[in-house]
Amino acid sequence: MKNIKIIEVKSEIGAGTRGASLGIDAIKIAALDFMSNFFVHFPSEIIETENKLLFEPIESPFAKRIKGIYNMYERISKSVFDTVKSNWFPVVLSGDHSTAGATIAGLKMAHPKAKLGVIWIDAHADLHTPYTTPSGNMHGMPLAASIAEDNLEFKAHELDDNTAKMWNALKNIGKISPKVMPEDIVFISLRDYEKEEDHLIKKYGMKVITTSEVRRKGPENISRSVFRYLSDCDYIYISFDVDSLDASISKGTGTPVSNGLREREAEDLIAKFMQHRKICCFEITEVNPTLDRENLMAEIAFNILQRSVNVLMVN
Numbered sequence: 445m446k447n448i449k450i451i452e453v454k455s456e457i458g459a460g461t462r463g464a465s466l467g468i469d470a471i472k473i474a475a476l477d478f479m480s481n482f483f484v485h486f487p488s489e490i491i492e493t494e495n496k497l498l499f500e501p502i503e504s505p506f507a508k509r510i511k512g513i514y515n516m517y518e519r520i521s522k523s524v525f526d527t528v529k530s531n532w533f534p535v536v537l538s539g540d541h542s543t544a545g546a547t548i549a550g551l552k553m554a555h556p557k558a559k560l561g562v563i564w565i566d567a568h569a570d571l572h573t574p575y576t577t578p579s580g581n582m583h584g585m586p587l588a589a590s591i592a593e594d595n596l597e598f599k600a601h602e603l604d605d606n607t608a609k610m611w612n613a614l615k616n617i618g619k620i621s622p623k624v625m626p627e628d629i630v631f632i633s634l635r636d637y638e639k640e641e642d643h644l645i646k647k648y649g650m651k652v653i654t655t656s657e658v659r660r661k662g663p664e665n666i667s668r669s670v671f672r673y674l675s676d677c678d679y680i681y682i683s684f685d686v687d688s689l690d691a692s693i694s695k696g697t698g699t700p701v702s703n704g705l706r707e708r709e710a711e712d713l714i715a716k717f718m719q720h721r722k723i724c725c726f727e728i729t730e731v732n733p734t735l736d737r738e739n740l741m742a743e744i745a746f747n748i749l750q751r752s753v754n755v756l757m758v759n
Contacts, residue, residue, distance in 0.1 A: 446756045449532040450488035451523055455516050457497050457509040458542025458582035459730075461698035465495055465539040467731030470696075470742035471749065477739070482750055486535075489527075491519050504607040507574040513582050514610055517546040517617045524550025524725070525618075533756060535749070536727040540698075541570060544683050545586035545614070545623075547727055551681055552623040555724075561628045561677030562590070563670060563717060565710070566685035567701040569637040569645065574611050575599040576640040583730075587629065588644075589614050592622035598640040626650055628677055630670050632713070633658065633688040636701045655690075655703055658713060667716040679724040682717055684710070686730050686745055696741025697730045711748050718755040726752055 456465040475482045494512030502508050520536075520543055527534040528551065536547050552560055564570070564587065572584040576598050588595065592615045603611070615621050626648035633655045637645075645652065651673055658666055674680055687697045690704035705713070717723060731745050 446533040446759070447531060448486050448535055448753060448756060449527050450483070450486050451520070451527065451534050451536045452488055452490045453516070453520055453536060453538035453543050454490070455493045455495060455543055456539040457494055457512045457516070459540035459698050460579055460581040461732065461735070462498070463732040463734030464698060464730055465493065466733050467539055467742065468537045470731055470733035470739055471537060471746050474739055474743040474746040477743070478746065480750065489523055491516070491523055504574070504580070504604070504610070506577055506580050506601045506603060507582060507585070507607050507611055508580045510582060510607060510610040510614065513542055514614055516543050517549060517614060520546035521550035521553060521618055525553045528554035528724070534725045535753065536725065538727060538729040540583040541566070541683070541685050541729045542582040542586055544727060544729065545589040546617070547683070547725060548586070548590045548623050548681060549618045551679065551725055552620050553618040555679055556620055558678035559628065559676060560624050561630070561674035561680040561722070562624055563630050563632065563680060563682045565632040565683065565688045565714070567633060567636045567687045567704060568685070568699065569631060569634055569641040571641040571644050572638070574603055574607055575601055577601070578638065590623045591626045593626070593644060595640055595644055598643055628674060630673060633705050635703055655705055658705060658709055663713040663716040666713060667720070670717070671720055671722070677722065680720070680722045681725045681727070682714065682723060683727045683729065684714060684748065686728070686741055689744065693744065694741060696736025696739070697732050698735065707744050707747070711751055714748055715751050715755050718752045719759055721759070
């Protein structure tokens with residue numbers, strides 16, 4: 445039985461499309477529509493955001509709003525660190541995926557000697573760096589920051605000193621770098637990524653499990669092979685980006701991609717993962733109700749959240 449604390453990160457400065465900061469409230473509204481008092485049961489902490497930067501000009505074109513992202517990393521990593529140190533299990537609800545690097549930082553700061561594994565359920569690899577990014581959006585970079593990778597072999601941009609300095613500060617947050625070894629990352633339903641990211645996946649031999657593999661083998665077998673692969677990790681973090689779901693259902697997210705997971709597949713798989721004693725944190729991200737119809741994405745996210753937490757409560 446785990447004591448759960450919800451950490452609310454209503455930040456969207458890392459995304460390219462507006463609206464993800466409303467995702468957490470959309471999930472809460474889904475809970476109300478389902479007549480669920482889920483959110484009454486757990487303490488929650490709301491992290492102050494930097495969303496006001498959305499109204500200001502962009503300083504770093506290859507790492508948009510990186511100063512704000514750095515401030516978010518400081519706040520979130522501290523919150524996750526404090527939560528873990530107080531023996532709570534952090535469930536993070538975040539607007540865009542850029543801040544997952546801060547969640548990882550907080551977990552590593554709480555367990556500096558431990559080996560941390562990451563299960564990244566996402567259509568995208570999020571392994572870009574300011575040197576390789578096609579968009580400059582920081583939600584494509586959290587894993588690169590976590591493994592402290594610049595990927596200079598595929599360098600496409602010259603960074604100004606300020607951006608380079610901020611990026612280095614981001615990689616070194618918590619004074620530990622890297623936070624995760626690249627081989628301790630498992631991608632699930634990954635299907636939309638660039639050659640620069642593919643280079644890193646191949647270079648480090650990161651594990652990729654496709655949608656069709658999930659479908660073919662089922663949650664039980666996938667879960668077993670993931671935990672076998674991550675067997676020398678002491679703690680494992682799960683990050684669930686709703687765009688891992690198929691584009692036919694994932695309208696309410698900034699970057700939908702076809703050939704994704706079905707709602708039930710994602711739910712069953714995550715519930716299976718949550719039974720494992722090494723899971724130390726769960727994050728749901730990138731719900732954007734402004735792109736949705738009838739709040740569908742948030743309802744799916746809420747169902748997954750509720751079932752995952754129920755599994756944690758009984759384990």
